[in-house]
Amino acid sequence: MDTTTHNIMVSYISPPDWYNDVYYVFNYTICIMQFFGFAINLIHFSILSRPQMRSNAIYRLMIGICSCDLLTQINTFLIFSPFWIRDSSKKEEKCYMTHTYFDALLYLHGTTVLDITQRAASWMALFMALYRTLSVMFPLNLKIQKLSKPIFAIWTIIGVLIFTSLTTWMVQARRIIREYEWDYDCNKNEIPLNTTRYGVLIPKEDAEIQSRLVSIYGFIKALPSLIDPILTVFLILELRRASKRRKNCGKCEEDKTDNTTKLVMFVTISFFMLEVPNGFSHIVNGFFQNNVPVRTVSVMIPVFAEILPILNSSSHFFICFLMSSQYRETARALFRLKNDKCIMVKECRFTESHHSVMQVKKI
Template sequence: MPIGYFQSDFKDFSDSNKKILVKIANFIFFLAEKSKNAYNWLACVAVFINCIHLSILTRKSMGLNSINIIMIGICICDLVNMSYAIYDIIFLIVHPNDKCTPPLSYAMELLDYWLLSFQDITRRMTSFFGVLMTIVRFFIIKFALNRKFDTISKARFAICSIAIGFVLSSGITLFFWLRYEFVEVKPWIPPKKCSQFPPNYTVSEYMSTMAKAYSKADQTPLLTVFTILDGLSKIIPAVIYPIFTFLLIQQLRAAIALRRKTSTSMGSRLESTKSDQTTKMVILMTVTFTISEGPIGICYILEGTLPKRSVFRDINYDLMDAFTIFVAINASVHFLICLGVHSQYRKSAKELLFCERIYKNLKTSRISVTSTTSQENVPARRIAIQ
């Protein structure tokens, strides 16, 4: 990993441009390093918040409509993604990166390999679920009076969509990760300064390498297909989010204007309010997805256009690391959005945290005290009147 950037990294530029480029590159590098440190702590906060978020979403009072099921899927994916950062922190504590620490065993190498691949699957699915939630909500509002579109509001549709997304994302990930295998290299011998090991101590060391069948994969169409698919899975959501956010806002305004003309009963007004709250919640979550996925999507586009051995490619990797912090922030704010916008979510949160029960008990005790006091005062009043 580079310590920073120097003027020698920008050979094809003039001296004045080199100085400017070095300052910009080192500033991006500085942001990337700070973001990586902050990401780990934000991920820990996100895991805690999403545990509460998942507990609220899975309550019976929240219902089992398609939007809620998709939100549960997003929450689970965020939990898996952020948990990997906690795994990294624990791993560095248990297995510090120093010369006296033995290499990982074959089982631990496999565990780290599959955990990373599973994180890649869920990371891709989070973007897919965000797009799916926005599209589903748009069609529910757009075709509210068309019974043919009632299916997309059901839990079954969301569950089937989640299953399809998981299969597709797993296929893309496995196609890439199965190209690698672990091979045993020369045994690890502790340095002389590491006195805690017995004499002639050795440990088998493993490293990941590309399988022989894929040794020339850079020239195969399959790798090109993978690169395109993986890039599209990250770029398309960043493009779709702002489009459907705009369309959702337009549909929400049209639905509110139409209801003002036609809605008269109290029941229909309450139902309209709940629908508007759900739409506003989806819009706000779509905005956060756009902020978190958009910059990273642009970086993936640049990765596909920049030459492989280029300093600008390294700078682009630093930008990805810097923008990753928005992913952790996005995983944390969904709980706050739902709590601030959706009344049914707030009610479920109160029930979960026993606030509602305590409130009801206090209210009941106040009523009983008031009624007892009024009954005791009746005879006294009658005596006073007599």
Template structure:
């Protein structure tokens, strides 16, 4: 958006008394029609004008993040499918930490798979084909609800992922802090129970959010353009166009979701990380008194770095989502504000996609068990050209010895 356009819009706001500090009235429609009233009905004129100004200013930048998000979703989906395949191997799923990481990978895959449906919209925007835009069939009621179901699955995954990050750090801390019962915390059974419990809890909230909105048809149906009849549309038949309408069911539900699923990870992950680092430092000092093994020291350092990376990435990605969920619950009827908040979520989604890629890279860099499992899955664990050469020489010598024995 050009600066001149923003300045002109600001002047327009002043001329229409939108920025009058003494006029804080909520929309009453007594003056000239103000379309911001339909988008920000809970706010006075100054706030509505500022919200509109911010939306205009950041729109172009948001579209850049929106397009990048589609490509990072494709990359992250590929990485996370491979990541899940490695973690699902028998040798890897024996510990609670790895089982929780399986849950994180499933959440990331669900989130990125839903984003892939945006490729269709992106294709239409880039090609700008009027015929496709004009003749493409509107979504039916069933298709709308199907997309809604996919969206709820993605949302549930986004809710669960930071909770799994907390559980992973918590299990690691308890394992180091309470050595007498460390085996209990590190068992795969602990991870399975934790992951299933969180998934069920998130599913309950996903079902509740389903009933907050419903699809209602507009009074005016959609009629294909006359040039679209070659697409197989019957003459003069209209098709209902559905839009989303709030039902009023649990209007503050997103506030509860933000408080339960979003805010605790942003608070607990840094605390758990600090506690974990403290325990690792203590364990490192104790090991150094008994042994000077560099391998043991580097193992603790790698674990600390892994937890720190997870903490930083989760906090960056989830803090915006936490406040967005709370504000969406507080102002459910302000569609303009919700759209503005969703702009900031594009950046958070981009970070989440990159986090999914980094998970695999961090595991490859820090876990020899993970590397071995990945190599074995790809069939390259025992591939050594020098061994093949040695085996060939051995088989040749054994063949010569057998021939000599027969001659004798």
């Protein structure tokens, strides 16, 4: 073990004594919540994938968001699961900074996919709000109205996935898995290991450029959350203008397009706080490369913030159900909750009288 690797491992973070116990309990909590979140998103996806829903660009983007949320749930479970994924048969291994090779491999590539899916969902929600805002503000502009076509939603999803994959690869490409023959026990004493374990780290020669890229990546992560409030304000203002226009025209009922706008607005708001912790973590890691206490806080915050994607993704089903009549009708039809219409049939009985027969025919 060279001294370069040793120093990187020592100076990375220094979590407090309570962290390991709290982190272990948190893993159990988040895994239980993921079962419910995953089930809700499966129901949400089954409704959105119906033909009548796919014909709408907004719901096609919602399908993309839901797909990313499902992948996020799976990856979060694999990375954080304390059940069958983690090798923690020995008590002291809970304090180790190193991992088994499978855990290290899962952490390296799992966090890469997790970053891509989480970022993609946030950017899809941002573009959904942007397209809706533009189409409502410029209803007579043909170029703007093309953004509302379903085919454009597909190209948006593809473009977002390419963008998030490239930006994530920018910061993940230099991470490597390295062998360790030593670690720390729960009392923070350096101890030799009986078997070789592994850690995910950045080589020293790439540390400087990596810190700059991580800072840039932090801004990219936080950018949707910074733009979301602006779009939300525009949507609220446009809803008020639409309400005034209806009053001037003497219309009292609410326009269906307003419900769609409100749906987009609430989904956008649900993403507002999602990227702030992760963006903050990356920015701090880039600017405070050698500050162990600050980096420790910056690592701990996004770890516990992993509960936010579960709450956020689970809320979309309820938002759509409350805000969209089309979504409710599709859900009721899919799960056969829609009451069949009762048709009353009157029975006409013919009598022997010719006069009665003629009366029935007239009826």
